[in-house]
Amino acid sequence: MSQKEIFSLELNKIKKLIDKNEISVCIIGIGRIGLPTALSFAKSGLRTVGVDINEELINKIKNKDFPLKDEPGYQEIFEQVINNEKFTATTKMEDIIPNSQIIILSLPTPMDENNIPDYTSLRSVVKQLKNLVRSGSIIIVESTIEPGFIENEFINLIENEEREIKAGKNIGIGVCPETANPGEIMKDFEKLPRLVGATDKKTSQIITEIYKHVFPVELIKMPNCKTANAVKLTTNIFRDINIAFVNELAILFEKLGIDIKIVLEAADKKYNFQIHFPGAGVGGPCLPVNSYQMLNSAKEISEDLLKMVKLGREINESMPYHVIDLLKDALNEGNKQLESSKILILGISYKPNVKDIQLSPAEVIISELKKFGAEIRIFDPYFKATSVYGIETAKDLDEVISEVDAAIIVTAHNEFQNIKPEYFTSKMKTPIIVDTRGIIDIHAAKKAGLVFRGLGRGKI
């Protein structure tokens, strides 16, 4: 393995090293995004090491137990690159960094309880890199960060006068913000364009060459890191705001007796409409956090900026409370009281078909229902017979459905897509259903005798 200082090499020499797979890669943070990234690098032939502080995760990987079972396509690659030793994993950053030419950071960038971006992991790793990184390395931040974080903070944290480590002189710093969708990461890695931003032209070229070697996608050159991060946030905030818009329409249409499903399907026929769907709330590690990241950047300039983003967050965060209102209304029709009812939550993941409850609206719904004194049951195909939010989740839908007074469909998992209203009427004493994901046909619900409330669907 060559240990050349790639930053100072001519680009064509770097290309040759990449083609011969003679570049060493390290990915720090091998979670939902970092692990598939590391596996993709290893599959391309580059020797790749994954570093993570989570010992349990590293032990799992060492025992050849693939940790991301809900991520299609990666199990086979995992086995292949572990067996041919292109991929290894460790907790020991100090052993790996001095021997790594490309260092990719895929660390979590959540927000704190006040919705302020929390860069603790990133800051802690960068402080370690300051004393470990070798001259000539390229450091690429894939984590989602605010525009300006690299320019205003990251560079200062990593440069080391004593060790004569300086960005743009003997190390390269860049970003390649990750935009993949959990549950579809492999598909996204093969089709979504990637943004490349860097502090200097040479680093941008090197990152482009190395990503070209791994991913068969368009690489979009950005003028700098902050623009690349602004693009990443813009795409997600666009979704957050549009979802807030359809959520508001949903609430209005319930009162007007208009079915939002029909409206959206017809509107989508128009060439410049982009469909978004209402729901119980917007969760996950990206959309809500990204809106707050941009709001945090804007706040430094003026509290008055990005009013629409603020309002969008407010609307989306109010949706779990609206869902509870729908439930109360339905229970009322079924002559039941929330205080003495058993409520089944169908789906707790923040999005369909993944095992992930980060910032899921289900959490708010459940905690509010508990405050009213309701008893909660959970069925989620990704969380069977386990403990979530202090509740033992059900193993079997058929069993739990017959115990409850009402059910709320919170997540549109594939397993719920074909549920027919008759299923509920045949299993429940008083079939009371709140559908927040437009799964149940309202006319079929009426015909089957359901007490039904659908988000944005109007009463039947």
Ligand SMILES: NC(=O)c1ccc[n+]([C@@H]2O[C@H](COP(=O)([O-])OP(=O)(O)OC[C@H]3O[C@@H](n4cnc5c(N)ncnc54)[C@H](O)[C@@H]3O)[C@@H](O)[C@H]2O)c1
């Ligand atoms: N999950 C998504 O949908 C998604 C999509 C696009 C972008 N992103 C962004 O990608 C980044 C990573 O997100 P993720 O979902 O993979 O997070 P994750 O929590 O699944 O993985 C992060 C990993 O980093 C490890 N880690 C934390 N602190 C560490 C430290 N000090 N040293 C070494 N390892 C450490 C954790 O143990 C974990 O395994 C975030 O910035 C996120 O916003 C996420």
